[in-house]
Amino acid sequence: MTDMLACETPDPVLIPLGSSARNSWSVSSSHANLVRSSVPPRAASVQAQDKIVTIDLARTAIIVVDMQNDFCHPRGWLGHIGVDVTPLRLPIPSLRRILPALRAVDVPVVWLNWGNRPDLLNLSPALLHVYKPTGEGVGLGDPLPGSGARVLERESWSAAIVDELSPEPSDILVSKYRMSGFQDTELDSILRNLGITTLLFAGVNADQCVLCTLQDANFRGYDCLLVSDCTATTSPDYCMEATLYNVQQCFGFVTQSSAVLAAVEGNKPYELGGTR
Structure with a gap:
């Protein structure tokens, strides 16, 4: 023997x-x-619009959409073409409160920013037409008068996150090129590799890029919660009202940052190979 x-x-x-x-x-x-290695669930209950929703923080991430200079800075692209960007800055204080709390309980923060290829080779004429309907003016990839910054170009000032919301090294940055952040990007692969099943949504515009990304997330089987005070739009009020209605009715749940903060309070991250 x-x-x-x-x-x-x-x-x-x-x-x-x-x-x-x-x-x-x-x-x-x-x-x-x-x-x-298995990660034990970490349940947290969030008060949503019409019911209490219990989520698993170990499988949750927050997607922050388009909180970048060309949309949210007065000297960005929207400001240049005469759009009042004041509403798009309203989510900043709520995001400054909620993001550190989520990071503290190991919930990934994903910044989903519009970021064109410099050569625009993956953008169709139909997409370019949306932002340059007469063929004249400043559209995607064109330089802004004065600064020369190219509209929504990846890795430029235009596509960078506004200073008030500087990302942390642990955050994840994904560039998109359509209203939906899932179209032709690596977002879905990243989330599945992280074992994510629940997504919190924030950012701008609520009725455009945020909603399109949230809808696509729902179609792919993710559980979706829109954090309403971390989301905004420059569209008329009825567009925001319709977005909140449709999310609650068809695509997930609507909540507020105060409810998320209350839910994560007292939760601590689980480390693989360790204990809670």
């Missing part, structure tokens, strides 16, 4: 493989262990 034990092959040293601790397995030259 002693000789048999001495001849047994020792357990291989397995090396973790995966970009996310939430979705990784381990491998060696002779073995592959495909068993993922």
Whole structure:
């Protein structure tokens, strides 16, 4: 028996493989262990518009849409073409409160910003027409008079997050090129790799990019909560009212940042290999 034990092959040293601790397995030259480490659920109850909604913070992320200079800064693109961006800045104080609280309980913060390729090769004439209907003026990718910043160009001042909402190193940045952040982007792959099933939504414009992204999230099977005071639009009031109605009626739930803050209070992140 002693000789048999001495001849047994020792357990291989397995090396973790995966970009996310939430979705990784381990491998060696002779073995592959495909068993993922489980993350215990962390339930938190949020007061929504018509009921209490219990979410799993371990599988929740917040998507912050288009809180960037060209939309929210007075000297950005919308300001240049005469749009009053004051309403688009209203979510900033609520986001400054809610985002640190979510980071503290290990809820990923995903910044979803419009960011064109410099050559615009993935943008169709039909899309360019939306923002330049006469063929004249300043549209996607064109330089703004004065600053020369190109409208919504990726990695430019135009596409950068407004100074008041500077992202943390742990945050995730995704560029989009359509109203929906799921169209032709890596957003879905990132969320699934993180094991995310529930999405909180914030940003601008509520009735356009936020709603389109939320709808696509719902179509893909994510549970969706719109945080109403972290969301805004320059459209008429009835557009916001219709957005809140449609989200609550068809695509998920409507809540407020105060309810989310109350829900996360007292929750602590779970570390793989550790304890809560």
